[in-house]
Amino acid sequence: MTALLELENLRKHFPVGRTGWPSKAAPSFVHAVDDVSLAVQPGETLGLVGESGCGKSTLVRLITRLLDVTGGKIWFNRRELAEVPARLFAxxxxxxxxxMVFQDAGESxxxxxxxxxxxxxxxxxxxxxxxxxxxxxxxxxxxxxxxxxxxxxxxxxxxxxxxxxxxxxxxxxxxxxxxxxxxxxxxxxxxxxxxxxxxxxxxxxxxxxxxxxxxSHDLNVVRLLCDRVVVMYLGRIVETGPARAVFETPLHPYTRSLVAAVPRLDGPRPDAPRLVGDPRSPIDPDPNACRFYGRCPVGVARCGTEMPALRDFGGGRDVACHLAEGPG
Amino acid sequence: MTSTSTINATVSHIRFVLGENPVTLGAAMLFAAFLVMAAAGGVLAPYDPLASDTMRALQAPTWQHWFGTDQLGRDILSRVIVAARVDIGIALASVTLVFAAGGLAGLAAGFFGGWVDAVIGRIADNIMAFPLFILAMGIVAALGNTIPNIVLATAIINFPLYARVARAETMTRREAGFVDAARLSGHRDGALLLTQVLPNIMPIMVVQMSLTMGYAILNAAGLSFIGLGVRPPTAEWGIMVAEGASFIVSGEWWIALFPGATLMLAVFCFNLLGDGLRDIVDPRRRT
Amino acid sequence: MMAPTTDVLRVEDLSVAFQTRGGLVRALDRVGFTVGAGQTMALVGESGSGKSVTAYAVMGLLETAGRVTGGRAFLGQTDLLATPPRTMARIRGRRIAMIFQNPRAALNPIRAVGKQIADVLLRHGGATRSNARDRAIEALRAVGIPDPARRAKAYPFELSGGMCQRVMIAIAVAARPDLLIADEPTTGLDVTTQAVVMDLIGAMARGSGMATILITHDLALAAERANRIAVMHAGHMVEEADTATLLARPRHPYTARLIAATPTAAGSLASLQSVPGGLPDLRQADRLHCRYAGRCERRQDACDAVLTMRPAAPGHAVACWNPL
Missing domain, CATH: 3.40.50.300 (P-loop containing nucleotide triphosphate hydrolases)
Structure with a gap:
C-alpha cells in the first residue's frame, strides 16, 4: 500500500531575535519541528497530540503548505510538495x-x-x-x-x-x-x-x-476517532503507534504522564508521575540531549548526552526513549 | 436567493440602528440636506450669490435676506447654500483620495510588515512631523492656489491617520483563522488582502472617513480663510468668515456668523454620522 | 468516612434576570445548593447553562444588565445578596476568592508577580511592609513555582499559562478565604498542566478547610475533582448529588445524556450519544416549568407543572417529574 502522505525528516526552524547584520552574533533558531517522519495511509485517521508548543500547529501548517519547510520532504500522492513555495501553492x-477544518469555526x-x-x-x-x-x-x-x-x-x-x-x-x-x-x-x-x-x-x-x-489535545477524542497516533514533544516525535495500544500501554514516559493526566469519569487511573515544570526552551536545543530530559521523571545521565532515536517495538509502535521497554 | 434577503436584512438593520439612535437619524438628515445644497445650490439659492448691490450692503437679517447681506450687498443665505458645493466637494474628493491611498498603504503595511511597513511608516511619520495645517499651507503655496491642490493637500495631511488605522486593523486580522482558510481556498496574498481583509476593515475605515470629512471641510475652509484656498469672489464658507471677521467689531455679526455656524453644523453632522455608520456597517450588530 | 462539615456557602432560590434587547432573559431560576468546609462542589453544564452566572451573582459581580430577582446566599451568617456593594468589596478577596479562565488577563501586565502577591498580602493577608516580599516568595513556593525568589521578579508575560494560574491561586488563597470560586480554571491549559493546577487547588482546600466551587463544562474533570456535582441546564439546577452517585445512578435524563456524551476512556465512537435539541428560549415570561422538556424523551403531561428540586434519595436531589 502506498501512503497518501509521507513526511521525510521534516524540519522547520524559525529565526529569533536580530539575525545577521548588524549583529555579529550567530542567529538563534526555534526548532519548531525537527526530523519528523510519518505516513498517512489512504482512509486512515492519524492523531497528532502534544502540549501547546510541541510543534503540532507548525507541522500542520507545513503539511497544508501555508509555510515553507526548512528541510525534509513532503510526499503527497507520490509527488514532492516541499519544493513548491508556500506562496505559489495557493x-x-x-x-x-x-x-483543513479549523479549530474555531467562528474565527475561521x-x-x-x-x-x-x-x-x-x-x-x-x-x-x-x-x-x-x-x-x-x-x-x-x-x-x-x-x-x-x-x-x-x-x-x-x-x-x-x-x-x-x-x-x-x-x-x-x-x-x-x-x-x-x-x-x-x-x-x-x-x-x-x-x-x-x-x-x-x-x-x-x-x-x-x-x-x-x-x-487535538483531548486524548479521549483522539482515541475514539484515530487509527494511529503520533505523540510530539518539543518538535520531535516521541511515540507513535495504534491509538488504542498507545493509550492503554504508553511506553514513553511523556506519553505515560500525558495519558495519566486526562480526567476520566471512572475506572482505574494509570499510575504515572505528574509533569511538573515547563518544557525546556525550543531555542537552539542541545542536539545531543533528549528534549524531555530534565522534566522526565525517569531520565538518566545518558539522556543528557545522547538523543534517543525512534526504536521499533513491534506492532507498529515506535518510541524514542533509551529506557522504554516493550509492552508487557 | 440570498441577495434579496440580504438586502432586506440590511434595510431592516439600518432602520433598527436609526430607530435606536435618533441622533444618527438627525445627522443623516442633515447630511442629506447638505448633499442637496451641494447638488442643487444654484436652484435653491433665492438670489444670485455673486450679484453685488451696494445699495443693499451690510443689511442685517430681514425677511428678504434671512442671513442679511455682506459688504457688497450679496445675499448671505444664497452664498452659504452655493458654497456647500465647493466645501463638501473638496472634502469628499480629498477624503475619497486619502481613503484609497492611505487605506491601501496601511493594508499593505499591516499585512506584509517588514520593509513595506517600514517605508510606509516613515512616510507617515514624516508627514506627522509637521504641524498639519502649516504643511497643507506649504503644499498649496508651493503647488498653486487651485482646488485640485487643496484636495491634494487635505488628503496628504490625513494620510497618516488612514494608514495607521488601516494598518492596526489589518494586523489584528492578519493572524485570523479566516486568512489561513482563504489561503487554503486558493487565494494569493494580493487577492486575499483585497477580498478578505479589506471588507473587514471597511467598517472602521468608513467611520474614519466620516470623522475626517468634518476635519477636511475645516481644513479647506481654513486655507481659504487665510487666503490660500478658494479665491474670492467664489462663495466659500472659509472666505465668507474671513471677509466677515473684520465687520464683527463694527457690529455686523451676521456676515461671519452664518457661514461659520453652517461650517460648524457640517463638521458636527459628519462626526455624529460616523458613530451611526459604524453600527450600520458592522454585521455583528445585525441580530 | 468523612466528618460532618459545616456549610460555608448556602445558596437558596437564587434567580437572576438579564435585561436584553430582545426582552427579559431569566438566566437563573431558583438555584440552590450548599458547599461544606473543605468540600468541592462542581457546577457542570454546557455554555448558557448559567453556571458562571451563579458564581458571579454570589460574588456580587453581575454585569449591569443583570439583576438578582430573588433568593439568598449565606456565607456563614451573612446574606451576600443583601450586602451593600462596599461591604461586598471587602468580603471579596478576604472571605471569597475567585480564579478565572485565562489567568494572564487577570494579572496586571506591568507589575511583577511577586509585587502583585505582596499587594494582596498587605491588604488582606496581614503582612507588613517589611515581610510582604518574603511572604510573597513563600506563597509562590507554596503553589509549587520553582525558584520562587527569581520568579517573583517576573512579569506575567514571562510566565507560562500554567505558571500564571499558579500565581493567581497564590493571590486567591493569600487571605485564607473561606470559599474559592474557580471558573473554568484550567480551560486553555494543557492536560498535564491542568492536572498539576487541579492538584494544587485540591491541596490548598484540604490544607485550610477552604470550600471550593469548581465551574466547568468538563464532566470528567468534575468527576475527578469534586465531592459533589450539580448539573445545570438553561438556568435550572437539574440534579445534585455526591459524585459517585450522580455518575453511577443519574436520575435526570439530561444528566444521563451528558454522561453518555462524554468521551470516556472506555467508550467507542459508536457508543457516544449526543444530547438532542438545543437550549430553550429563556425570554418567555415565568418559565417555572421544566426547561429540558423540549429536548426530553421522557416528557409527559405532568412535566407542565411548576418544577422544583425534590429529593430522590438522601443527599440526592433531582428536578424532574419523570426521573430515571
Missing part, C-alpha cells in the same frame, strides 16, 4: 486535495461572508465553478454536513457553534480533497454538539474516502 493543482469564517459565500470560496477559486454548478455543489456539501439549506444565507454570528462547525467542514470537503487536516475541530463546542460533529466526521471519512490528520 494555485497549485494539489491545493484542492489538501484541505470571514465575518463578512455568509455560510454560502464561505463554502463557495474554495469552489470558485480552486475549481472555477460558477452559477448553477457552484450552487449545486454548495448545496451538496451543506447537505453532506447536515447543514440546512435555509441557513446558507446567514452570517457566522447568526449561527450556533455546531452550525458554524458544519460550515467549516462543508467548506473543507467541497473541493473533494484527499487529505483533511482537522485542527481541534470540536475544541470550541459543547459536549452535546461535539458528539454529533465527531460522528459526522467519521461518516464523511467513509463516504468520501478521506484521510484525516486529527490534531
Amino acid at each position: 494555485r497549485d493543482d494539489d491545493r484542492a486535495h489538501i484541505q 469564517i470571514n465575518p463578512r461572508f455568509t455560510a454560502a459565500d464561505a463554502i463557495a470560496d474554495p469552489l470558485r477559486r480552486l475549481l472555477g465553478l460558477r452559477g448553477a454548478a457552484l450552487r449545486s455543489r454548495i448545496e451538496e456539501a451543506a447537505l453532506q454536513c447536515g447543514l440546512p439549506l435555509e441557513l446558507l444565507g446567514r452570517f457566522p454570528h447568526q449561527l450556533s457553534g455546531g452550525q458554524r462547525a458544519r460550515v467549516g467542514i462543508a467548506r473543507a470537503i467541497g473541493t473533494r480533497p484527499r487529505l483533511l487536516i482537522l485542527d481541534e475541530p470540536t475544541a470550541a463546542l459543547d459536549v452535546s454538539v461535539q458528539v454529533t460533529v465527531l460522528k459526522l466526521l467519521q461518516t464523511l471519512k467513509v463516504d468520501l474516502g478521506l484521510s484525516y490528520i486529527f490534531v
Whole structure:
C-alpha cells in the first residue's frame, strides 16, 4: 500500500531575535519541528497530540503548505510538495486535495461572508465553478454536513457553534480533497454538539474516502476517532503507534504522564508521575540531549548526552526513549 | 436567493440602528440636506450669490435676506447654500483620495510588515512631523492656489491617520483563522488582502472617513480663510468668515456668523454620522 | 468516612434576570445548593447553562444588565445578596476568592508577580511592609513555582499559562478565604498542566478547610475533582448529588445524556450519544416549568407543572417529574 502522505525528516526552524547584520552574533533558531517522519495511509485517521508548543500547529501548517519547510520532504500522492513555495501553492493543482477544518469555526469564517459565500470560496477559486454548478455543489456539501439549506444565507454570528462547525467542514470537503487536516475541530463546542460533529466526521471519512490528520489535545477524542497516533514533544516525535495500544500501554514516559493526566469519569487511573515544570526552551536545543530530559521523571545521565532515536517495538509502535521497554 | 434577503436584512438593520439612535437619524438628515445644497445650490439659492448691490450692503437679517447681506450687498443665505458645493466637494474628493491611498498603504503595511511597513511608516511619520495645517499651507503655496491642490493637500495631511488605522486593523486580522482558510481556498496574498481583509476593515475605515470629512471641510475652509484656498469672489464658507471677521467689531455679526455656524453644523453632522455608520456597517450588530 | 462539615456557602432560590434587547432573559431560576468546609462542589453544564452566572451573582459581580430577582446566599451568617456593594468589596478577596479562565488577563501586565502577591498580602493577608516580599516568595513556593525568589521578579508575560494560574491561586488563597470560586480554571491549559493546577487547588482546600466551587463544562474533570456535582441546564439546577452517585445512578435524563456524551476512556465512537435539541428560549415570561422538556424523551403531561428540586434519595436531589 502506498501512503497518501509521507513526511521525510521534516524540519522547520524559525529565526529569533536580530539575525545577521548588524549583529555579529550567530542567529538563534526555534526548532519548531525537527526530523519528523510519518505516513498517512489512504482512509486512515492519524492523531497528532502534544502540549501547546510541541510543534503540532507548525507541522500542520507545513503539511497544508501555508509555510515553507526548512528541510525534509513532503510526499503527497507520490509527488514532492516541499519544493513548491508556500506562496505559489495557493494555485497549485494539489491545493484542492489538501484541505483543513479549523479549530474555531467562528474565527475561521470571514465575518463578512455568509455560510454560502464561505463554502463557495474554495469552489470558485480552486475549481472555477460558477452559477448553477457552484450552487449545486454548495448545496451538496451543506447537505453532506447536515447543514440546512435555509441557513446558507446567514452570517457566522447568526449561527450556533455546531452550525458554524458544519460550515467549516462543508467548506473543507467541497473541493473533494484527499487529505483533511482537522485542527481541534470540536475544541470550541459543547459536549452535546461535539458528539454529533465527531460522528459526522467519521461518516464523511467513509463516504468520501478521506484521510484525516486529527490534531487535538483531548486524548479521549483522539482515541475514539484515530487509527494511529503520533505523540510530539518539543518538535520531535516521541511515540507513535495504534491509538488504542498507545493509550492503554504508553511506553514513553511523556506519553505515560500525558495519558495519566486526562480526567476520566471512572475506572482505574494509570499510575504515572505528574509533569511538573515547563518544557525546556525550543531555542537552539542541545542536539545531543533528549528534549524531555530534565522534566522526565525517569531520565538518566545518558539522556543528557545522547538523543534517543525512534526504536521499533513491534506492532507498529515506535518510541524514542533509551529506557522504554516493550509492552508487557 | 440570498441577495434579496440580504438586502432586506440590511434595510431592516439600518432602520433598527436609526430607530435606536435618533441622533444618527438627525445627522443623516442633515447630511442629506447638505448633499442637496451641494447638488442643487444654484436652484435653491433665492438670489444670485455673486450679484453685488451696494445699495443693499451690510443689511442685517430681514425677511428678504434671512442671513442679511455682506459688504457688497450679496445675499448671505444664497452664498452659504452655493458654497456647500465647493466645501463638501473638496472634502469628499480629498477624503475619497486619502481613503484609497492611505487605506491601501496601511493594508499593505499591516499585512506584509517588514520593509513595506517600514517605508510606509516613515512616510507617515514624516508627514506627522509637521504641524498639519502649516504643511497643507506649504503644499498649496508651493503647488498653486487651485482646488485640485487643496484636495491634494487635505488628503496628504490625513494620510497618516488612514494608514495607521488601516494598518492596526489589518494586523489584528492578519493572524485570523479566516486568512489561513482563504489561503487554503486558493487565494494569493494580493487577492486575499483585497477580498478578505479589506471588507473587514471597511467598517472602521468608513467611520474614519466620516470623522475626517468634518476635519477636511475645516481644513479647506481654513486655507481659504487665510487666503490660500478658494479665491474670492467664489462663495466659500472659509472666505465668507474671513471677509466677515473684520465687520464683527463694527457690529455686523451676521456676515461671519452664518457661514461659520453652517461650517460648524457640517463638521458636527459628519462626526455624529460616523458613530451611526459604524453600527450600520458592522454585521455583528445585525441580530 | 468523612466528618460532618459545616456549610460555608448556602445558596437558596437564587434567580437572576438579564435585561436584553430582545426582552427579559431569566438566566437563573431558583438555584440552590450548599458547599461544606473543605468540600468541592462542581457546577457542570454546557455554555448558557448559567453556571458562571451563579458564581458571579454570589460574588456580587453581575454585569449591569443583570439583576438578582430573588433568593439568598449565606456565607456563614451573612446574606451576600443583601450586602451593600462596599461591604461586598471587602468580603471579596478576604472571605471569597475567585480564579478565572485565562489567568494572564487577570494579572496586571506591568507589575511583577511577586509585587502583585505582596499587594494582596498587605491588604488582606496581614503582612507588613517589611515581610510582604518574603511572604510573597513563600506563597509562590507554596503553589509549587520553582525558584520562587527569581520568579517573583517576573512579569506575567514571562510566565507560562500554567505558571500564571499558579500565581493567581497564590493571590486567591493569600487571605485564607473561606470559599474559592474557580471558573473554568484550567480551560486553555494543557492536560498535564491542568492536572498539576487541579492538584494544587485540591491541596490548598484540604490544607485550610477552604470550600471550593469548581465551574466547568468538563464532566470528567468534575468527576475527578469534586465531592459533589450539580448539573445545570438553561438556568435550572437539574440534579445534585455526591459524585459517585450522580455518575453511577443519574436520575435526570439530561444528566444521563451528558454522561453518555462524554468521551470516556472506555467508550467507542459508536457508543457516544449526543444530547438532542438545543437550549430553550429563556425570554418567555415565568418559565417555572421544566426547561429540558423540549429536548426530553421522557416528557409527559405532568412535566407542565411548576418544577422544583425534590429529593430522590438522601443527599440526592433531582428536578424532574419523570426521573430515571
